[in-house]
Structures are given as structure tokens and as C-alpha cells.
Amino acid sequence: MAGPKFFLQWPVLRQFRSGDLLGRGPAVTSAHTRAIEPRTSTADRVVQSVCPYCAVGCGQRVYVKDEKVVQIEGDPDSPISRGRLCPKGSASEQLVNSPGRQTEVLYRAPRATQWQKLDLDTAIDMVADRFIKSRRYTWQERDEQGRPLRRTMGIASLGGATLDNEENYLIKKLFTAAGAVQIENQARI
Structure with a gap:
């Protein structure tokens, strides 16, 4: 009783x-x-950041403990988002802490069945060499009537929403300057 x-x-x-x-x-x-104590109360420091997902630029507070991100929340001091984040922005802590996150460059040669690790400088050189070669061999200076084209149809770009708007802007400028016309972004689709 x-x-x-x-x-x-x-x-x-x-x-x-x-x-x-x-x-x-x-x-x-x-x-x-x-x-229960919030993870944010035990953080060593708080770093202001911007959400990487879209072009809105919502402010974030990144809570760091022992040099590891432990929480990401909206920044109430941000004049853009006033402390609010969309579901993707709220889950952006997973970008850095996901166990499936790739931290090394992997390369699979043509017809190979296994991936191999490459150092970053080698991978960047390989991409740059292929970019330049493709542009050189697919360059179209003029059409059949002699009108100027100055483009390449051998290079295309599909940007992702995990890059911030500044990075996507620079990628767009790079591909446009290289003569590519097939430029798209996942955030716009």
C-alpha cells in the first residue's frame, strides 16, 4: 500500500x-x-559559424569540448536566422562527427575493383590534369556558321548544398571562366 x-x-x-x-x-x-546537464554547459569554447547547407547563411554556435564538436545550435545574435536552424542545419554536427565520414582521398583506377588511398596533392594534380586535357580536346571556338562559341561541352559541374554559398560562387566562376556551360547546383534543383 x-x-x-x-x-x-x-x-x-x-x-x-x-x-x-x-x-x-x-x-x-x-x-x-x-x-540532466546539457552538452553545451560542459563545452570548452563556443565558436560562431555559418550553416554550410544553403545560401541563406544562418548563424550557428558550435560548441567544442576537447577539440571535438559536441553540439551545434542556432545563433540568437544572427540577424539572418535569429537563433533558428532548419532540420539540416540542426543536424550539421553530423557532418564532422559521423562515423561514415571520409577523411582520406580514395581513388579507383579504371577497371579496378579496389579503392586505393592517395595523398591530397596527387589527387588534386590528377583532377587538374584531366580538367585541362578535357577542356583542350573538347574546346569549341566557333560553330558551323563561324559564330563565336568559346565553350567546352566536355566539362560540367554539379555543386552540392554542403558547400557554402561563397564556395559555390567561386566554383561557378571557375567553370564559367573555363568555358563550361553545363553548371548546376543541387540546392537549386
Whole structure:
């Protein structure tokens, strides 16, 4: 049989005793809930950042503990987002902490069945060499009537929304300057 102390812990009685008549404060929180501490309170530092997903540029507060990102929240000081983040922005902590995140350059040669690791400088040189070669061999200076084209149809770009708007802007300028006309971005599609 339950004693009188048990009945005093009923939520309705706690509401009246604590003055929390609407049941939105201390009357409805358990001892376990009151003991929980947010990850943000133990962070070593807070770094201001911008959400990398789209061109809106929502402000973020990145909480770092032991040089590891532990939480990302909206920045209430941001005049753009005023502390709010969309679901993708709220989950952006997973970009850096996901166990499936690739941290090394992998390359699979033509007709190979296995991936091999490459150092970044080698991979960048390979991409640059192929970019220049493709542009050189697919360059179209003029059409059949002699009108100027100055383009290449052998290079295309599909940007991603995990790059910020400044990076996508620079990629667009690079590909346009190289003569590519097939330039698209996943955020616009």
C-alpha cells in the first residue's frame, strides 16, 4: 500500500503545491530530468559559424569540448536566422562527427575493383590534369556558321548544398571562366 508521501507526488498536487498551475515548469519535471546537464554547459569554447547547407547563411554556435564538436545550435545574435536552424542545419554536427565520414582521398583506377588511398596533392594534380586535357580536346571556338562559341561541352559541374554559398560562387566562376556551360547546383534543383 502506498503511503501519503506517494500521493503528494501526484502531478496535479505538485502543480498546486509549486504554483505551476499550467504544468509547464517544475511540477512536471522528474528528478532524473532535473539532474540532466546539457552538452553545451560542459563545452570548452563556443565558436560562431555559418550553416554550410544553403545560401541563406544562418548563424550557428558550435560548441567544442576537447577539440571535438559536441553540439551545434542556432545563433540568437544572427540577424539572418535569429537563433533558428532548419532540420539540416540542426543536424550539421553530423557532418564532422559521423562515423561514415571520409577523411582520406580514395581513388579507383579504371577497371579496378579496389579503392586505393592517395595523398591530397596527387589527387588534386590528377583532377587538374584531366580538367585541362578535357577542356583542350573538347574546346569549341566557333560553330558551323563561324559564330563565336568559346565553350567546352566536355566539362560540367554539379555543386552540392554542403558547400557554402561563397564556395559555390567561386566554383561557378571557375567553370564559367573555363568555358563550361553545363553548371548546376543541387540546392537549386
